[in-house]
Amino acid sequence: MSDLTIGIDIGGTSIRAAVVDDRGESMDTLRAATPATAQALEHCLDRLVGELGSRWSVSGVGLAIAGFLTRDRSTVRFAPHLPWREARVAEEMSARVGLPVFAEHDANAAAVAEWRFGAAGHGQNSLVLAIGTGIGAGLVFDGRLYRGSYGVAPELGHIVIVPDGRPCSCGKRGCWERYCSGTALVDTVVELLADAEWGRSKLADESAADPGSVTGRRIAAAANEGDPLALAAFASFASYLGQGLAMIADVFDPDLIVIAGGVGRASGLYLDDAREQYAAMLTGAGYRTLARIRGTQLGESAGMIGAAEVARTMLSDGATATRTAGDAQLARAVLRD
Ligand SMILES: [Zn+2]
Structure with missing residues:
Protein backbone atom coordinates (compact mmCIF):
# COMPACT_ATOMS: atom_id res chain seq x y z
CA MET A 1 0.00 0.00 0.00
CA VAL A 112 -6.29 16.05 13.56
CA ALA A 113 -3.61 17.78 11.43
CA GLU A 114 -2.61 20.25 14.15
CA TRP A 115 -2.58 17.41 16.68
CA ARG A 116 -0.43 15.11 14.52
CA PHE A 117 1.86 17.55 12.70
CA GLY A 118 1.32 21.10 13.93
CA ALA A 119 0.93 23.42 16.88
CA ALA A 120 -1.29 21.12 18.98
CA GLY A 121 1.59 18.58 19.24
CA HIS A 122 -0.24 15.64 20.86
CA GLY A 123 -1.92 17.68 23.63
CA GLN A 124 -4.33 15.65 25.78
CA ASN A 125 -7.21 18.16 25.63
CA SER A 126 -6.63 20.53 22.74
CA LEU A 127 -9.01 22.88 21.00
CA VAL A 128 -8.39 24.05 17.43
CA LEU A 129 -10.38 27.12 16.39
CA ALA A 130 -10.41 27.85 12.66
CA ILE A 131 -11.26 31.55 12.43
CA GLY A 132 -12.07 32.78 8.93
CA THR A 133 -15.47 33.80 7.57
CA GLY A 134 -16.88 32.26 10.75
CA ILE A 135 -15.52 30.03 13.54
CA GLY A 136 -15.00 26.30 13.05
CA ALA A 137 -13.91 24.22 16.03
CA GLY A 138 -12.34 20.81 16.53
CA LEU A 139 -11.75 19.37 19.96
CA VAL A 140 -9.39 16.58 20.93
CA PHE A 141 -10.74 15.56 24.33
CA ASP A 142 -8.92 12.96 26.44
CA GLY A 143 -6.84 12.11 23.37
CA ARG A 144 -9.70 11.62 20.89
CA LEU A 145 -11.94 13.74 18.69
CA TYR A 146 -15.00 14.85 20.60
CA ARG A 147 -18.14 14.76 18.41
CA GLY A 148 -21.04 14.90 20.84
CA SER A 149 -23.99 12.51 20.71
CA TYR A 150 -25.14 13.34 17.17
CA GLY A 151 -21.92 14.40 15.45
CA VAL A 152 -22.30 18.19 15.50
CA ALA A 153 -20.12 19.18 18.49
CA PRO A 154 -18.35 21.45 19.06
CA GLU A 155 -20.35 24.20 17.33
CA LEU A 156 -18.68 27.02 19.20
CA GLY A 157 -19.13 29.87 16.69
CA HIS A 158 -22.77 30.22 17.66
CA ILE A 159 -22.57 30.46 21.43
CA VAL A 160 -24.07 33.84 22.33
CA ILE A 161 -21.46 36.22 23.65
CA VAL A 162 -23.40 39.50 23.33
CA PRO A 163 -27.11 39.23 24.29
CA ASP A 164 -29.26 40.92 21.59
CA GLY A 165 -26.07 41.63 19.65
CA ARG A 166 -25.34 41.51 15.93
CA PRO A 167 -27.71 39.31 13.88
CA CYS A 168 -26.25 35.98 12.71
CA SER A 169 -27.09 33.87 9.64
CA CYS A 170 -28.07 31.05 12.06
CA GLY A 171 -31.10 33.11 13.15
CA LYS A 172 -29.80 34.09 16.60
CA ARG A 173 -28.21 37.37 17.69
CA GLY A 174 -24.86 38.02 19.35
CA CYS A 175 -23.09 34.80 18.27
CA TRP A 176 -19.34 34.60 18.98
CA GLU A 177 -18.41 34.47 15.29
CA ARG A 178 -20.26 37.74 14.68
CA TYR A 179 -17.60 39.40 16.91
CA CYS A 180 -14.62 37.20 16.30
CA SER A 181 -14.04 36.39 12.60
CA GLY A 182 -12.78 38.01 9.41
CA THR A 183 -16.27 39.25 8.56
CA ALA A 184 -16.80 40.48 12.13
CA LEU A 185 -13.69 42.67 11.82
CA VAL A 186 -15.41 44.48 8.94
CA ASP A 187 -18.58 45.05 11.03
CA THR A 188 -16.47 46.29 13.94
CA VAL A 189 -14.76 48.83 11.68
CA VAL A 190 -18.17 50.09 10.49
CA GLU A 191 -19.35 50.47 14.10
CA LEU A 192 -16.15 52.19 15.22
CA LEU A 193 -16.43 54.62 12.30
CA ALA A 194 -19.94 55.56 13.39
CA ASP A 195 -18.85 56.02 17.02
CA ALA A 196 -15.82 58.29 16.72
CA GLU A 197 -13.60 60.45 14.52
CA TRP A 198 -10.55 58.66 13.11
CA GLY A 199 -8.64 61.60 11.63
CA ARG A 200 -5.28 59.90 11.15
CA SER A 201 -6.61 56.63 9.82
CA LYS A 202 -5.98 55.67 6.21
CA LEU A 203 -8.44 52.79 6.68
CA ALA A 204 -11.15 55.30 7.71
CA ASP A 205 -10.47 57.34 4.54
CA GLU A 206 -10.65 54.22 2.38
CA SER A 207 -13.86 53.12 4.04
CA ALA A 208 -15.47 56.54 3.49
CA ALA A 209 -14.46 56.50 -0.18
CA ASP A 210 -15.50 52.90 -0.86
CA PRO A 211 -17.10 50.97 2.05
CA GLY A 212 -17.00 47.72 0.05
CA SER A 213 -13.19 47.83 -0.18
CA VAL A 214 -12.68 47.05 3.51
CA THR A 215 -12.04 43.33 4.08
CA GLY A 216 -10.63 41.38 7.00
CA ARG A 217 -7.38 40.99 5.06
CA ARG A 218 -7.18 44.77 4.44
CA ILE A 219 -7.85 45.50 8.13
CA ALA A 220 -5.02 43.14 9.12
CA ALA A 221 -2.65 44.87 6.67
CA ALA A 222 -3.67 48.31 8.03
CA ALA A 223 -3.17 47.12 11.62
CA ASN A 224 0.34 45.95 10.71
CA GLU A 225 1.03 49.50 9.48
CA GLY A 226 -0.18 50.92 12.82
CA ASP A 227 -3.51 52.30 11.60
CA PRO A 228 -5.45 53.33 14.78
CA LEU A 229 -8.87 52.26 13.46
CA ALA A 230 -7.58 48.83 12.42
CA LEU A 231 -5.79 48.40 15.76
CA ALA A 232 -9.02 49.29 17.61
CA ALA A 233 -10.90 46.66 15.55
CA PHE A 234 -8.28 44.03 16.50
CA ALA A 235 -8.44 45.11 20.16
CA SER A 236 -12.19 44.40 20.09
CA PHE A 237 -11.55 41.08 18.30
CA ALA A 238 -8.92 40.08 20.91
CA SER A 239 -11.23 40.95 23.79
CA TYR A 240 -14.11 38.82 22.44
CA LEU A 241 -11.70 36.01 21.57
CA GLY A 242 -10.34 35.95 25.13
CA GLN A 243 -13.83 36.13 26.66
CA GLY A 244 -15.13 33.29 24.48
CA LEU A 245 -12.10 31.11 25.19
CA ALA A 246 -12.58 31.64 28.93
CA MET A 247 -16.20 30.43 28.65
CA ILE A 248 -15.10 27.36 26.72
CA ALA A 249 -12.26 26.68 29.16
CA ASP A 250 -14.77 26.71 32.00
CA VAL A 251 -16.50 23.77 30.26
CA PHE A 252 -13.57 21.77 28.80
CA ASP A 253 -10.48 22.96 30.72
CA PRO A 254 -8.15 22.41 27.72
CA ASP A 255 -4.35 22.36 28.02
CA LEU A 256 -3.82 23.83 24.56
CA ILE A 257 -5.76 26.13 22.23
CA VAL A 258 -4.64 26.62 18.61
CA ILE A 259 -5.96 29.53 16.55
CA ALA A 260 -6.03 28.51 12.87
CA GLY A 261 -7.92 29.66 9.76
CA GLY A 262 -7.43 32.77 7.65
CA VAL A 263 -7.36 35.10 10.67
CA GLY A 264 -5.05 32.67 12.46
CA ARG A 265 -2.19 33.86 10.28
CA ALA A 266 -2.51 37.38 11.76
CA SER A 267 -2.19 36.08 15.34
CA GLY A 268 0.62 38.54 16.13
CA LEU A 269 -2.03 41.28 16.06
CA TYR A 270 -4.26 39.90 18.81
CA LEU A 271 -2.95 36.80 20.57
CA ASP A 272 -1.22 38.55 23.50
CA ASP A 273 -4.32 40.68 24.22
CA ALA A 274 -6.60 37.65 23.89
CA ARG A 275 -4.41 35.67 26.34
CA GLU A 276 -4.65 38.54 28.85
CA GLN A 277 -8.44 38.73 28.53
CA TYR A 278 -8.68 34.93 28.75
CA ALA A 279 -6.64 34.84 31.95
CA ALA A 280 -8.70 37.65 33.49
CA MET A 281 -12.13 36.17 32.62
CA LEU A 282 -11.43 32.58 33.65
CA THR A 283 -13.27 31.31 36.72
CA GLY A 284 -10.71 30.83 39.48
CA ALA A 285 -8.22 33.05 37.65
CA GLY A 286 -4.87 33.00 39.41
CA TYR A 287 -5.54 29.61 41.00
CA ARG A 288 -5.53 27.30 38.00
CA THR A 289 -3.16 26.34 35.22
CA LEU A 290 -3.77 28.33 32.06
CA ALA A 291 -4.07 26.62 28.69
CA ARG A 292 -1.34 27.54 26.23
CA ILE A 293 -2.80 29.57 23.35
CA ARG A 294 -0.86 29.36 20.08
CA GLY A 295 -1.16 30.34 16.43
CA THR A 296 -1.42 27.63 13.79
CA GLN A 297 1.66 25.99 12.27
CA LEU A 298 -0.16 24.55 9.26
CA GLY A 299 -2.23 27.59 8.28
ZN1 LIG B 1 -25.09 32.22 14.97
Whole structure:
Protein backbone atom coordinates (compact mmCIF):
# COMPACT_ATOMS: atom_id res chain seq x y z
CA MET A 1 0.00 0.00 0.00
CA SER A 2 1.25 3.48 -0.88
CA ASP A 3 2.05 5.80 2.03
CA LEU A 4 0.50 8.64 0.06
CA THR A 5 -3.12 9.72 0.31
CA ILE A 6 -5.04 12.61 -1.22
CA GLY A 7 -6.56 15.21 1.12
CA ILE A 8 -9.23 17.55 -0.23
CA ASP A 9 -10.54 20.57 1.68
CA ILE A 10 -13.94 21.53 0.23
CA GLY A 11 -14.78 25.08 1.26
CA GLY A 12 -17.66 27.29 0.21
CA THR A 13 -15.58 29.28 -2.29
CA SER A 14 -12.59 27.09 -3.12
CA ILE A 15 -11.35 23.53 -3.10
CA ARG A 16 -7.74 22.56 -2.28
CA ALA A 17 -6.45 19.09 -2.97
CA ALA A 18 -3.00 17.62 -2.30
CA VAL A 19 -1.07 14.40 -2.25
CA VAL A 20 0.17 14.15 1.35
CA ASP A 21 2.75 11.81 2.88
CA ASP A 22 2.81 10.24 6.35
CA ARG A 23 4.72 13.21 7.80
CA GLY A 24 1.99 15.64 6.75
CA GLU A 25 4.00 17.05 3.84
CA SER A 26 2.07 18.11 0.73
CA MET A 27 3.79 16.82 -2.42
CA ASP A 28 1.52 18.18 -5.14
CA THR A 29 -1.33 20.67 -4.68
CA LEU A 30 -4.26 21.67 -6.90
CA ARG A 31 -6.91 24.33 -6.45
CA ALA A 32 -10.33 24.92 -7.98
CA ALA A 33 -13.31 27.21 -7.44
CA THR A 34 -16.22 25.44 -5.72
CA PRO A 35 -18.97 24.69 -8.28
CA ALA A 36 -22.57 25.54 -7.35
CA THR A 37 -24.38 22.27 -8.15
CA ALA A 38 -23.83 18.85 -6.61
CA GLN A 39 -23.18 17.29 -10.01
CA ALA A 40 -20.58 19.90 -10.98
CA LEU A 41 -18.95 19.70 -7.54
CA GLU A 42 -18.66 15.90 -7.77
CA HIS A 43 -17.29 16.14 -11.30
CA CYS A 44 -14.68 18.67 -10.09
CA LEU A 45 -13.62 16.39 -7.18
CA ASP A 46 -13.33 13.38 -9.50
CA ARG A 47 -11.19 15.42 -11.90
CA LEU A 48 -8.82 16.55 -9.09
CA VAL A 49 -8.43 12.97 -7.85
CA GLY A 50 -7.92 11.76 -11.43
CA GLU A 51 -5.21 14.33 -12.08
CA LEU A 52 -3.31 13.72 -8.82
CA GLY A 53 -3.82 9.95 -9.10
CA SER A 54 -2.27 9.95 -12.58
CA ARG A 55 0.94 11.48 -11.18
CA TRP A 56 1.24 9.64 -7.85
CA SER A 57 0.44 6.22 -6.50
CA VAL A 58 -2.14 6.91 -3.77
CA SER A 59 -4.09 4.53 -1.55
CA GLY A 60 -7.15 6.61 -0.67
CA VAL A 61 -8.86 9.98 -0.42
CA GLY A 62 -9.97 12.06 2.58
CA LEU A 63 -12.50 14.87 2.28
CA ALA A 64 -12.70 17.80 4.74
CA ILE A 65 -16.23 19.14 4.45
CA ALA A 66 -17.64 22.36 5.91
CA GLY A 67 -21.02 21.07 7.00
CA PHE A 68 -23.03 18.80 9.28
CA LEU A 69 -22.14 15.12 8.92
CA THR A 70 -23.77 12.18 10.62
CA ARG A 71 -21.79 10.88 13.55
CA ASP A 72 -20.42 7.99 11.43
CA ARG A 73 -19.47 10.46 8.63
CA SER A 74 -21.33 8.37 6.02
CA THR A 75 -23.72 11.19 5.15
CA VAL A 76 -23.44 14.95 4.70
CA ARG A 77 -26.75 16.08 6.20
CA PHE A 78 -26.46 19.77 5.41
CA ALA A 79 -23.71 22.17 4.37
CA PRO A 80 -24.63 25.86 4.38
CA HIS A 81 -22.25 26.75 1.53
CA LEU A 82 -22.27 23.47 -0.44
CA PRO A 83 -25.06 21.86 -2.51
CA TRP A 84 -25.11 18.51 -0.64
CA ARG A 85 -28.24 17.54 1.36
CA GLU A 86 -28.51 14.07 2.97
CA ALA A 87 -25.82 12.91 0.53
CA ARG A 88 -23.69 9.77 0.91
CA VAL A 89 -20.70 11.65 -0.43
CA ALA A 90 -17.78 9.33 0.40
CA GLU A 91 -19.43 6.08 -0.69
CA GLU A 92 -20.67 7.54 -3.99
CA MET A 93 -17.31 9.14 -4.78
CA SER A 94 -15.50 5.91 -3.98
CA ALA A 95 -17.64 4.08 -6.55
CA ARG A 96 -16.79 6.72 -9.17
CA VAL A 97 -13.01 7.06 -8.62
CA GLY A 98 -12.21 3.48 -7.62
CA LEU A 99 -10.39 4.43 -4.41
CA PRO A 100 -11.47 4.28 -0.75
CA VAL A 101 -12.89 7.70 0.26
CA PHE A 102 -13.50 8.99 3.80
CA ALA A 103 -15.35 12.15 4.81
CA GLU A 104 -14.66 14.27 7.89
CA HIS A 105 -15.90 17.61 9.21
CA ASP A 106 -13.38 20.25 8.14
CA ALA A 107 -12.63 21.60 11.61
CA ASN A 108 -12.12 18.05 12.92
CA ALA A 109 -9.74 17.38 10.03
CA ALA A 110 -7.83 20.57 10.92
CA ALA A 111 -7.71 19.46 14.58
CA VAL A 112 -6.29 16.05 13.56
CA ALA A 113 -3.61 17.78 11.43
CA GLU A 114 -2.61 20.25 14.15
CA TRP A 115 -2.58 17.41 16.68
CA ARG A 116 -0.43 15.11 14.52
CA PHE A 117 1.86 17.55 12.70
CA GLY A 118 1.32 21.10 13.93
CA ALA A 119 0.93 23.42 16.88
CA ALA A 120 -1.29 21.12 18.98
CA GLY A 121 1.59 18.58 19.24
CA HIS A 122 -0.24 15.64 20.86
CA GLY A 123 -1.92 17.68 23.63
CA GLN A 124 -4.33 15.65 25.78
CA ASN A 125 -7.21 18.16 25.63
CA SER A 126 -6.63 20.53 22.74
CA LEU A 127 -9.01 22.88 21.00
CA VAL A 128 -8.39 24.05 17.43
CA LEU A 129 -10.38 27.12 16.39
CA ALA A 130 -10.41 27.85 12.66
CA ILE A 131 -11.26 31.55 12.43
CA GLY A 132 -12.07 32.78 8.93
CA THR A 133 -15.47 33.80 7.57
CA GLY A 134 -16.88 32.26 10.75
CA ILE A 135 -15.52 30.03 13.54
CA GLY A 136 -15.00 26.30 13.05
CA ALA A 137 -13.91 24.22 16.03
CA GLY A 138 -12.34 20.81 16.53
CA LEU A 139 -11.75 19.37 19.96
CA VAL A 140 -9.39 16.58 20.93
CA PHE A 141 -10.74 15.56 24.33
CA ASP A 142 -8.92 12.96 26.44
CA GLY A 143 -6.84 12.11 23.37
CA ARG A 144 -9.70 11.62 20.89
CA LEU A 145 -11.94 13.74 18.69
CA TYR A 146 -15.00 14.85 20.60
CA ARG A 147 -18.14 14.76 18.41
CA GLY A 148 -21.04 14.90 20.84
CA SER A 149 -23.99 12.51 20.71
CA TYR A 150 -25.14 13.34 17.17
CA GLY A 151 -21.92 14.40 15.45
CA VAL A 152 -22.30 18.19 15.50
CA ALA A 153 -20.12 19.18 18.49
CA PRO A 154 -18.35 21.45 19.06
CA GLU A 155 -20.35 24.20 17.33
CA LEU A 156 -18.68 27.02 19.20
CA GLY A 157 -19.13 29.87 16.69
CA HIS A 158 -22.77 30.22 17.66
CA ILE A 159 -22.57 30.46 21.43
CA VAL A 160 -24.07 33.84 22.33
CA ILE A 161 -21.46 36.22 23.65
CA VAL A 162 -23.40 39.50 23.33
CA PRO A 163 -27.11 39.23 24.29
CA ASP A 164 -29.26 40.92 21.59
CA GLY A 165 -26.07 41.63 19.65
CA ARG A 166 -25.34 41.51 15.93
CA PRO A 167 -27.71 39.31 13.88
CA CYS A 168 -26.25 35.98 12.71
CA SER A 169 -27.09 33.87 9.64
CA CYS A 170 -28.07 31.05 12.06
CA GLY A 171 -31.10 33.11 13.15
CA LYS A 172 -29.80 34.09 16.60
CA ARG A 173 -28.21 37.37 17.69
CA GLY A 174 -24.86 38.02 19.35
CA CYS A 175 -23.09 34.80 18.27
CA TRP A 176 -19.34 34.60 18.98
CA GLU A 177 -18.41 34.47 15.29
CA ARG A 178 -20.26 37.74 14.68
CA TYR A 179 -17.60 39.40 16.91
CA CYS A 180 -14.62 37.20 16.30
CA SER A 181 -14.04 36.39 12.60
CA GLY A 182 -12.78 38.01 9.41
CA THR A 183 -16.27 39.25 8.56
CA ALA A 184 -16.80 40.48 12.13
CA LEU A 185 -13.69 42.67 11.82
CA VAL A 186 -15.41 44.48 8.94
CA ASP A 187 -18.58 45.05 11.03
CA THR A 188 -16.47 46.29 13.94
CA VAL A 189 -14.76 48.83 11.68
CA VAL A 190 -18.17 50.09 10.49
CA GLU A 191 -19.35 50.47 14.10
CA LEU A 192 -16.15 52.19 15.22
CA LEU A 193 -16.43 54.62 12.30
CA ALA A 194 -19.94 55.56 13.39
CA ASP A 195 -18.85 56.02 17.02
CA ALA A 196 -15.82 58.29 16.72
CA GLU A 197 -13.60 60.45 14.52
CA TRP A 198 -10.55 58.66 13.11
CA GLY A 199 -8.64 61.60 11.63
CA ARG A 200 -5.28 59.90 11.15
CA SER A 201 -6.61 56.63 9.82
CA LYS A 202 -5.98 55.67 6.21
CA LEU A 203 -8.44 52.79 6.68
CA ALA A 204 -11.15 55.30 7.71
CA ASP A 205 -10.47 57.34 4.54
CA GLU A 206 -10.65 54.22 2.38
CA SER A 207 -13.86 53.12 4.04
CA ALA A 208 -15.47 56.54 3.49
CA ALA A 209 -14.46 56.50 -0.18
CA ASP A 210 -15.50 52.90 -0.86
CA PRO A 211 -17.10 50.97 2.05
CA GLY A 212 -17.00 47.72 0.05
CA SER A 213 -13.19 47.83 -0.18
CA VAL A 214 -12.68 47.05 3.51
CA THR A 215 -12.04 43.33 4.08
CA GLY A 216 -10.63 41.38 7.00
CA ARG A 217 -7.38 40.99 5.06
CA ARG A 218 -7.18 44.77 4.44
CA ILE A 219 -7.85 45.50 8.13
CA ALA A 220 -5.02 43.14 9.12
CA ALA A 221 -2.65 44.87 6.67
CA ALA A 222 -3.67 48.31 8.03
CA ALA A 223 -3.17 47.12 11.62
CA ASN A 224 0.34 45.95 10.71
CA GLU A 225 1.03 49.50 9.48
CA GLY A 226 -0.18 50.92 12.82
CA ASP A 227 -3.51 52.30 11.60
CA PRO A 228 -5.45 53.33 14.78
CA LEU A 229 -8.87 52.26 13.46
CA ALA A 230 -7.58 48.83 12.42
CA LEU A 231 -5.79 48.40 15.76
CA ALA A 232 -9.02 49.29 17.61
CA ALA A 233 -10.90 46.66 15.55
CA PHE A 234 -8.28 44.03 16.50
CA ALA A 235 -8.44 45.11 20.16
CA SER A 236 -12.19 44.40 20.09
CA PHE A 237 -11.55 41.08 18.30
CA ALA A 238 -8.92 40.08 20.91
CA SER A 239 -11.23 40.95 23.79
CA TYR A 240 -14.11 38.82 22.44
CA LEU A 241 -11.70 36.01 21.57
CA GLY A 242 -10.34 35.95 25.13
CA GLN A 243 -13.83 36.13 26.66
CA GLY A 244 -15.13 33.29 24.48
CA LEU A 245 -12.10 31.11 25.19
CA ALA A 246 -12.58 31.64 28.93
CA MET A 247 -16.20 30.43 28.65
CA ILE A 248 -15.10 27.36 26.72
CA ALA A 249 -12.26 26.68 29.16
CA ASP A 250 -14.77 26.71 32.00
CA VAL A 251 -16.50 23.77 30.26
CA PHE A 252 -13.57 21.77 28.80
CA ASP A 253 -10.48 22.96 30.72
CA PRO A 254 -8.15 22.41 27.72
CA ASP A 255 -4.35 22.36 28.02
CA LEU A 256 -3.82 23.83 24.56
CA ILE A 257 -5.76 26.13 22.23
CA VAL A 258 -4.64 26.62 18.61
CA ILE A 259 -5.96 29.53 16.55
CA ALA A 260 -6.03 28.51 12.87
CA GLY A 261 -7.92 29.66 9.76
CA GLY A 262 -7.43 32.77 7.65
CA VAL A 263 -7.36 35.10 10.67
CA GLY A 264 -5.05 32.67 12.46
CA ARG A 265 -2.19 33.86 10.28
CA ALA A 266 -2.51 37.38 11.76
CA SER A 267 -2.19 36.08 15.34
CA GLY A 268 0.62 38.54 16.13
CA LEU A 269 -2.03 41.28 16.06
CA TYR A 270 -4.26 39.90 18.81
CA LEU A 271 -2.95 36.80 20.57
CA ASP A 272 -1.22 38.55 23.50
CA ASP A 273 -4.32 40.68 24.22
CA ALA A 274 -6.60 37.65 23.89
CA ARG A 275 -4.41 35.67 26.34
CA GLU A 276 -4.65 38.54 28.85
CA GLN A 277 -8.44 38.73 28.53
CA TYR A 278 -8.68 34.93 28.75
CA ALA A 279 -6.64 34.84 31.95
CA ALA A 280 -8.70 37.65 33.49
CA MET A 281 -12.13 36.17 32.62
CA LEU A 282 -11.43 32.58 33.65
CA THR A 283 -13.27 31.31 36.72
CA GLY A 284 -10.71 30.83 39.48
CA ALA A 285 -8.22 33.05 37.65
CA GLY A 286 -4.87 33.00 39.41
CA TYR A 287 -5.54 29.61 41.00
CA ARG A 288 -5.53 27.30 38.00
CA THR A 289 -3.16 26.34 35.22
CA LEU A 290 -3.77 28.33 32.06
CA ALA A 291 -4.07 26.62 28.69
CA ARG A 292 -1.34 27.54 26.23
CA ILE A 293 -2.80 29.57 23.35
CA ARG A 294 -0.86 29.36 20.08
CA GLY A 295 -1.16 30.34 16.43
CA THR A 296 -1.42 27.63 13.79
CA GLN A 297 1.66 25.99 12.27
CA LEU A 298 -0.16 24.55 9.26
CA GLY A 299 -2.23 27.59 8.28
CA GLU A 300 -4.97 27.07 5.73
CA SER A 301 -3.53 23.69 4.71
CA ALA A 302 -4.61 22.09 7.99
CA GLY A 303 -8.00 20.81 6.72
CA MET A 304 -6.44 19.29 3.60
CA ILE A 305 -3.55 17.65 5.46
CA GLY A 306 -5.91 16.40 8.18
CA ALA A 307 -8.28 14.88 5.60
CA ALA A 308 -5.36 12.99 4.06
CA GLU A 309 -4.32 11.79 7.53
CA VAL A 310 -7.85 10.61 8.36
CA ALA A 311 -7.84 8.56 5.12
CA ARG A 312 -4.39 7.10 5.87
CA THR A 313 -5.34 6.12 9.41
CA MET A 314 -8.66 4.60 8.37
CA LEU A 315 -6.87 2.55 5.69
CA SER A 316 -4.17 1.35 8.06
CA ASP A 317 -6.96 0.27 10.42
CA GLY A 318 -8.39 -1.87 7.64
CA ALA A 319 -11.52 0.14 6.93
CA THR A 320 -13.00 -0.06 3.46
CA ALA A 321 -14.75 2.67 1.55
CA THR A 322 -18.19 1.29 2.21
CA ARG A 323 -17.62 0.49 5.86
CA THR A 324 -18.26 3.60 7.92
CA ALA A 325 -15.79 4.79 10.49
CA GLY A 326 -16.50 3.72 14.03
CA ASP A 327 -15.51 5.85 17.00
CA ALA A 328 -12.78 3.47 18.05
CA GLN A 329 -11.15 3.82 14.67
CA LEU A 330 -11.25 7.60 14.78
CA ALA A 331 -9.94 7.49 18.31
CA ARG A 332 -6.91 5.63 16.96
CA ALA A 333 -6.58 8.31 14.28
CA VAL A 334 -5.92 10.76 17.06
CA LEU A 335 -4.20 8.46 19.51
CA ARG A 336 -1.66 6.89 17.17
CA ASP A 337 1.81 8.37 17.52
ZN1 LIG B 1 -25.09 32.22 14.97
